[in-house]
Amino acid sequence: MSLTIGIAALLIAIVLVIVGHFFPFGIPLTFVGIGLIASLIYDTRYKPASKQPIEPGWVDTGERFIDPETNKRVAVFMRPETGERSYREL
Numbered sequence: 001m002s003l004t005i006g007i008a009a010l011l012i013a014i015v016l017v018i019v020g021h022f023f024p025f026g027i028p029l030t031f032v033g034i035g036l037i038a039s040l041i042y043d044t045r046y047k048p049a050s051k052q053p054i055e056p057g058w059v060d061t062g063e064r065f066i067d068p069e070t071n072k073r074v075a076v077f078m079r080p081e082t083g084e085r086s087y088r089e090l
Helices: 002-019 026-042
Strands: 059-066 073-078 085-089
Touching: 002 026
Parallel strands: none
Antiparallel strands: 059 073, 073 085
16 A cells, blocks of 8 residues: 555656646655655565574564464564564464
């Protein structure tokens, strides 16, 4: 959804440039479009579940859920030193 809105904002900004009415609405639309697209590219919060065994130093949090993308059961592990979380398929 965010990608669609980001692309639409950039396309509207381009149309505004072509018709000569870029100011004042084209500038914010450009930043909104670039920001939404960049956030999707650089957001690393969601990582798909791995099938590899967990390394030493990771603690099982007891959290379990069904991954909506794969419909597989996933366990959550955490590294206490950093707070980093890792997701493993069961």
